Amino acid sequence: MNPLYAPRRRKSKIAMALCLGATIFGLAWLTLILFTLFWNGFAGLSVALFTQMTPPPNAQGGGLLNAIVGSLILTLLGIGIGAPIGVFAGTYMAEYGRFSKITSVIRFINDILLSAPSIIIGLFVYGAVVVPMGGFSGLAGALALAVIALPVVVRTTEDMLLLVPTQLREAAVALGMPRSYMIRKITWRAARVGLVTGLLLAVARVSGETAPLLFTALSNQFWSVDLLKTMANLPVTINNFINNPDPNWKRLAWAGALLITLAVLSLNIVARSLSGGRNPK
Amino acid sequence: MTFQPLMRAAAVAIVAFTGVTAQAADITGAGATFPFPIYSKWADAYKTATGNGLNYQSIGSGAGIKQIQAKTVTFGATDMPLKADALKKDGLVQWPMVMGGIVPVVNLEGVKPGELTLDGETLADIYLGKITKWDDAAIKKLNAKLTLPSTAITVVRRSDGSGTTFNFTDYLSKASKTWADKVGADSAVEWPVGVGAKGNDGVAGNVAQTKNSIGYVEYAYAKQNKLTFADMINKAGKHVAPTVAAFQAAAANADWANAPGYYQILTNQPGDASWPITAATFILMYGEPADKAASAEAIKFFDWAFAKGDKMAEELDYIPMPATVTALIRKTWADSIKNK
Amino acid sequence: MTDMILQEGAAAAPTNVWRAKALASFKVGDSVFKLLAQIAAATVLLVLGGIIISLIIGAWPAISTYGVDFLTTQRWAPNARPNPVLGGLGPIYGTLVSSLIALLIAVPVGLGISIFLTELCPQWLRRPVGVAVELLAGIPSIIYGMWGFFVLGPMLADTIEPAIVDAVADIPILNVIFAGPASNLSLFNASLVLAIMILPFVTAISRDVFNTVPPVLKEAAYGLGCTTWEVVRRVVIPYTRVGVIGGVMLALGRALGETMAVTFVIGNSFRITGSIFGPGTTISAAIASEFAESRDLHQSALILLGLLLFVLTFFVLAAARLMLMRLERKQGI
Numbered sequence: 001m002n003p004l005y006a007p008r009r010r011k012s013k014i015a016m017a018l019c020l021g022a023t024i025f026g027l028a029w030l031t032l033i034l035f036t037l038f039w040n041g042f043a044g045l046s047v048a049l050f051t052q053m054t055p056p057p058n059a060q061g062g063g064l065l066n067a068i069v070g071s072l073i074l075t076l077l078g079i080g081i082g083a084p085i086g087v088f089a090g091t092y093m094a095e096y097g098r099f100s101k102i103t104s105v106i107r108f109i110n111d112i113l114l115s116a117p118s119i120i121i122g123l124f125v126y127g128a129v130v131v132p133m134g135g136f137s138g139l140a141g142a143l144a145l146a147v148i149a150l151p152v153v154v155r156t157t158e159d160m161l162l163l164v165p166t167q168l169r170e171a172a173v174a175l176g177m178p179r180s181y182m183i184r185k186i187t188w189r190a191a192r193v194g195l196v197t198g199l200l201l202a203v204a205r206v207s208g209e210t211a212p213l214l215f216t217a218l219s220n221q222f223w224s225v226d227l228l229k230t231m232a233n234l235p236v237t238i239n240n241f242i243n244n245p246d247p248n249w250k251r252l253a254w255a256g257a258l259l260i261t262l263a264v265l266s267l268n269i270v271a272r273s274l275s276g277g278r279n280p281k
Numbered sequence: 282m283t284f285q286p287l288m289r290a291a292a293v294a295i296v297a298f299t300g301v302t303a304q305a306a307d308i309t310g311a312g313a314t315f316p317f318p319i320y321s322k323w324a325d326a327y328k329t330a331t332g333n334g335l336n337y338q339s340i341g342s343g344a345g346i347k348q349i350q351a352k353t354v355t356f357g358a359t360d361m362p363l364k365a366d367a368l369k370k371d372g373l374v375q376w377p378m379v380m381g382g383i384v385p386v387v388n389l390e391g392v393k394p395g396e397l398t399l400d401g402e403t404l405a406d407i408y409l410g411k412i413t414k415w416d417d418a419a420i421k422k423l424n425a426k427l428t429l430p431s432t433a434i435t436v437v438r439r440s441d442g443s444g445t446t447f448n449f450t451d452y453l454s455k456a457s458k459t460w461a462d463k464v465g466a467d468s469a470v471e472w473p474v475g476v477g478a479k480g481n482d483g484v485a486g487n488v489a490q491t492k493n494s495i496g497y498v499e500y501a502y503a504k505q506n507k508l509t510f511a512d513m514i515n516k517a518g519k520h521v522a523p524t525v526a527a528f529q530a531a532a533a534n535a536d537w538a539n540a541p542g543y544y545q546i547l548t549n550q551p552g553d554a555s556w557p558i559t560a561a562t563f564i565l566m567y568g569e570p571a572d573k574a575a576s577a578e579a580i581k582f583f584d585w586a587f588a589k590g591d592k593m594a595e596e597l598d599y600i601p602m603p604a605t606v607t608a609l610i611r612k613t614w615a616d617s618i619k620n621k
Numbered sequence: 622m623t624d625m626i627l628q629e630g631a632a633a634a635p636t637n638v639w640r641a642k643a644l645a646s647f648k649v650g651d652s653v654f655k656l657l658a659q660i661a662a663a664t665v666l667l668v669l670g671g672i673i674i675s676l677i678i679g680a681w682p683a684i685s686t687y688g689v690d691f692l693t694t695q696r697w698a699p700n701a702r703p704n705p706v707l708g709g710l711g712p713i714y715g716t717l718v719s720s721l722i723a724l725l726i727a728v729p730v731g732l733g734i735s736i737f738l739t740e741l742c743p744q745w746l747r748r749p750v751g752v753a754v755e756l757l758a759g760i761p762s763i764i765y766g767m768w769g770f771f772v773l774g775p776m777l778a779d780t781i782e783p784a785i786v787d788a789v790a791d792i793p794i795l796n797v798i799f800a801g802p803a804s805n806l807s808l809f810n811a812s813l814v815l816a817i818m819i820l821p822f823v824t825a826i827s828r829d830v831f832n833t834v835p836p837v838l839k840e841a842a843y844g845l846g847c848t849t850w851e852v853v854r855r856v857v858i859p860y861t862r863v864g865v866i867g868g869v870m871l872a873l874g875r876a877l878g879e880t881m882a883v884t885f886v887i888g889n890s891f892r893i894t895g896s897i898f899g900p901g902t903t904i905s906a907a908i909a910s911e912f913a914e915s916r917d918l919h920q921s922a923l924i925l926l927g928l929l930l931f932v933l934t935f936f937v938l939a940a941a942r943l944m945l946m947r948l949e950r951k952q953g954i
Contacts, residue, residue, distance in 0.1 A: 128671065440889035
């Protein structure tokens with residue numbers, strides 16, 4: 001073999017072997033983490049998880065019902081507040097202000113909000129809602145989640161609406177449709193798969209967040225659906241339970257963690273399969 | 282449009298949910314992790330007996346004091362009692378609810394509960410970072426019969442504002458002049474060494490997880506989680522094990538009647554059988570509460586706990602307040618708390 | 622032709638009124654809709670403004686009390702008498718060091734995975750492996766914290782850390798950085814957990830930008846006889862350099878702000894020890910641990926830490942965004 005080529009080939013082989021090693025390294029951690037989660041989580045899964053309330057420490061049995069319901073309420077409310085604002089904001093950016101400078105500024109700010117530390121969002125809602133209200137509440141928690149969901153929905157809405165071909169819009173307007181009507185009936189409708197994907201991604205993002213709920217919704221041992229009081233939720237409950245040496249609480253914490261992870265992962269997979277499927281045409 | 286019916290349904294659901302208020306009156310309180318095991322036990326029994334629940338957030342004495350001062354809860358719980366002038370300034374009434382012992386816990390292979398013995402000076406030196414290995418001469422002197430490994434000591438302490446820390450550091454200040462000068466006693470101190478954990482449960486969990494570690498927890502946490510606790514040498518120079526009798530011997534020295542706000546610190550008490558790190562845990566409530574009904578409900582719970590909760594407390598190795606003291610406390614409620 | 626127009630004119634008279642009414646209502650509907658959209662778009666800006674304002678208001682007492690000294694003081698004594706002595710050096714140091722170490726680990730590994738995915742991986746394996754790596758991004762951070770505490774911590778304390786401590790015991794600088802005692806909770810543990818957390822971000826963005834390299838460039842290089850490594854090093858990476866750096870900075874922004882994963886494993890100590898095997902704290906872990914019980918100046922100092930973190934992540938993310946925007950422009954998007 002050409003003596004100049006052999007060392008280059010060897011270097012390339014070593015480099016590629018390292019890349020393969022890096023992939024195995026990364027996948028190994030994923031496997032280890034998921035294995036730990038499933039191993040510990042499955043041990044705690046039972047029907048009681050969904051039918052009983054959180055138990056006091058060092059007791060037997062119990063479940064996570066109030067935490068699960070609380071999380072569902074907070075997530076639904078958070079998305080219910082954040083998603084409509086996000087969809088409308090994305091609509092503005094894609095339809096009304098597509099080429100204006102302000103839209104690029106909003107897009108820039110939005111991307112920063114998207115990756116901002118969630119504990120800062122928690123501090124913001126604490127100062128803006130909890131302190132004036134005089135106490136922790138589920139409402140504050142939902143607002144914090146709304147602020148976290150907002151950038152996700154804005155981003156996906158704008159991206160999806162930009163994908164809708166202009167000819168559809170032009171055809172509708174040429175037929176005499178008013179603009180708002182056209183946006184609702186044509187553009188949103190054409191992009192509806194993408195918009196739903198954005199919603200699912202926002203739900204997935206919000207479900208796993210703990211930090212913003214630490215000083216807003218706090219937690220609640222008992223069943224409460226009162227938004228003006230503290231509300232039980234899965235992430236903070238898991239946080240409280242896992243720090244305690246009580247094996248019953250630890251078992252419940254792992255089971256709760258497994259539930260959240262399964263929910264988040266399946267939402268991500270569904271969102272991916274939806275968007276990877278048909279194009280809005 | 283797909284959103285409209287969805288949003289309508291969501292709106293109806295939200296209104297339906299928020300319209301439903303809690304059926305039973307829930308008493309809200311927050312504070313010390315020290316008494317959390319007994320408070321939850323009492324809360325469970327109280328709920329079975331009367332249908333009223335107790336929503337107690339075990340977030341540490343420091344946070345408990347903050348929440349009651351911010352009036353976000355009906356009562357605050359703290360192991361670090363407030364002095365009379367602080368009570369007067371905020372209009373708070375304070376009384377002791379139950380007493381217990383703080384024990385050092387260790388995670389050493391082959392060492393069983395009660396086999397290790399420590400004294401105040403050694404404990405202070407460990408927490409000062411002066412003693413760094415388990416086979417240090419000072420520890421070996423107290424434990425001639427044990428084989429101690431030559432490994433480094435991982436010190437675990439509290440990261441949050443804690444009444445347990447207050448009592449523990451108060452004892453260390455009394456036992457070691459170096460500690461008193463360098464660090465002092467408070468709910469949160471500048472720890473020279475150690476990793477911080479949240480709450481008594483966090484310290485217990487950390488010690489259970491980390492080999493060759495030492496921490497300090499309220500005794501119920503050590504007992505319930507089968508941690509290896511250590512015996513101590515008390516002020517009288519005698520070797521004591523953490524038992525209900527030892528805690529009671531220390532508690533017997535308290536003079537509740539003459540202390541404004543029932544302010545008593547029970548660490549390093551004299552007596553051959555006294556456990557050196559004993560503490561009482563206190564409740565804080567407003568003398569003139571904004572929500573009289575909630576205040577009255579809370580007092581009802583505490584009254585029930587004094588009347589019916591003694592046995593449950595003893596099962597968890599807490600010391601219930603003696604009958605003479607509870608009579609004084611009931612008088613304080615009648616005189617100082619206006620919730621009628 | 623004229624009768625059609627005449628017919629139209631006759632039919633148009635009554636429908637004109639109806640049409641005018643419809644047009645008027647359309648106009649109202651249009652303006653309302655546009656207004657809603659504008660308000661919603663403004664909300665994004667308002668949220669950012671609100672965050673900055675509320676942070677500054679909350680941090681103001683601490684800023685006026687401590688000033689610039691806050692950045693250089695290590696001592697954190699919220700209960701000191703008569704006034705709390707609070708300095709942010711500990712958390713700032715912890716944040717920067719843990720993120721830096723996390724980057725040092727995650728960037729090479731992430732780039733390696735993306736190179737594998739774009740150059741080496743057989744076609745049928747590409748999607749599953751890519752999805753698997755992105756699953757890592759979906760796992761909620763509290764689970765990383767739990768795993769770090771229960772699994773990684775003992776692993777490090779029992780085997781890995783003692784091995785490293787023994788190995789560098791005699792080398793002058795390294796034996797200070799890697800000094801014992803080995804512990805479950807340490808800056809190193811937190812850095813490793815962070816590295817695994819930001820790995821999928823580096824990988825996903827790198828893979829996307831690697832895929833934008835025009836095949837003709839790579840084929841030209843191959844045609845000249847370059848090995849795979851040379852193509853990657855000389856063609857792919859220079860072409861996508863800006864995008865990769867953007868991705869790395871995005872990952873850095875994520876690492877700086879991570880709370881739950883770090884709080885579990887970092888040990889909550891405000892003192893700076895030279896060793897990364899010792900406990901430490903980061904800004905977000907400090908806030909998460911102490912905020913619930915803080916009052917007055919202590920709380921204001923924590924909010925000041927939050928403000929510093931926000932400013933830091935803002936700049937990092939803005940830089941990342943600018944770089945990625947430049948790359949998009951290059952693509953002609």
